[in-house]
Amino acid sequence: MTAPSVAIVGTGLIGRGWAVVFARSGWRVRLWDRDRPASEAALEFVSDAIDDLAALGMVDNPEQARASVSVSENLEDAVSSASYVQESLPEDLEIKNSIFKAIDELAPDGTFIGSSTSTMPGSSFLADVPGRARCIVAHPANPPHLMPVVEVAPAPWNDAECVGKVCEILASVGQVPVVVQKEIVGFVMNRLQTALVNESVALVADGVIAPDDLDAVVKHSLGLRWAFMGPFETMDMNAPDGFLDYATRYGRYYQQMGKELLVTKPWPESALQEIEQCRRAAVESGDIRDRMRWRDKALMQLLALKNSLDNTEKVHE
Structure with a gap:
């Protein structure tokens, strides 16, 4: 049986991470970028x-995964036989x-066709695309191969079948799709991050810390428990009842x-x-860049632990 094919359009940090996501899951990966050297550099990153993932037992067949990734000469070559396309070009x-x-x-x-846009609702750039019904925001965390949540944010014209199929594809390659039920700038992840980042800068500016x-x-506090539970579950665990x-x-x-605030x-x-x-x-x-590699290896170890804990929890359900 022929493996499905994904086209990764745009091979910066996000596109490279997407390539790893699909390659480790057995998909054939075609990379394309307007800047050919960026695609070549992506091969080394992947x-x-x-x-690094194989060293932690998180890739079954690393040789096959590496061999599945190639650079396309042009956009048509990348997408013409794709089972799914993920766009990750600049936020413009x-x-x-x-x-x-x-x-x-x-x-x-x-x-x-999914877009990795991190702030822009689909309505802002997809409205006049002839096939807009199959085009949808699929916003990943960064880096996508180590932070698996993906915000699937439909525009008004994306029907339930589109949303469901895209979520199904993402789940099949190990991601955690969540549906953003209403178009909003920045979606959910970046709005939560904005609140923390803005308050952090302000606290430094005001001489608080x-x-x-x-x-x-x-x-050493919030980040530790947020690695395993969200704010509502945290609250649920922090009071007797x-x-x-x-x-x-x-x-x-x-x-x-x-x-x-x-x-x-x-x-x-x-x-x-x-x-x-x-x-x-x-x-x-x-x-x-070396520190980024260190971060990625640390995230891999944390992800491996989370997967182990999740599997243990399922056994006891």
Whole structure:
């Protein structure tokens, strides 16, 4: 039986991660980017990532996975026989609109086309695409091969079959699709992240805490439990009788703090420079790629642990 084929259009950090997602799951992967060297560089990234995953037992056949990835000479070659297409080009309305029209013209009938846009609702760049009914936002976390959630965010014209089929494809390659039921800028993941990031910058700007200490707060408290449960489950576990008990005990304090949050304040240049100095003291600019590789390996180990715990939980259900 011939393995299904995916076209990855755009091979920056997100596109490369998508390539790993599909390659490790046995799909044939065709890479295409307007910048040919970017596609070639993606091959090396995919190979390294597969090796790192294989070292933790997270890829069954690394040789086959690496061999399944190739660079296409042009867009038509990449998408003309694709079972699914994932676009990951820059966050620009005109670029995305243009490439979706081209993909829609070249991809086989019945092939769904996902966009990795991180902020823009589908209605903003897909409305005039002839085959818009099969084009849908499928926004991943970064990096996609290590943070498996994907926000499937339909536009008004995407029917239940489209949403269901795309979720089915994503789940089949190990991702965790969630449906964003209403179009909204930034979807859910980035809106949650925005609240934390904006408040973090404001707390540094107001002299409440130093950048390194703020990172420590998240790494060694919230981040630990958020790796295994979301905010509602966290609340459910933090009061004797569950979620409503927690909301009753602490809800008024959250609401009061909510009125005092600084999330809408601008990012002062002085605060940005302070944060930048702290980061460069920890990791020099030339070492960021090495640190990214370290991060990815750490995420792999965490993901392996989460998978093990999930399997244990299923056994005891």
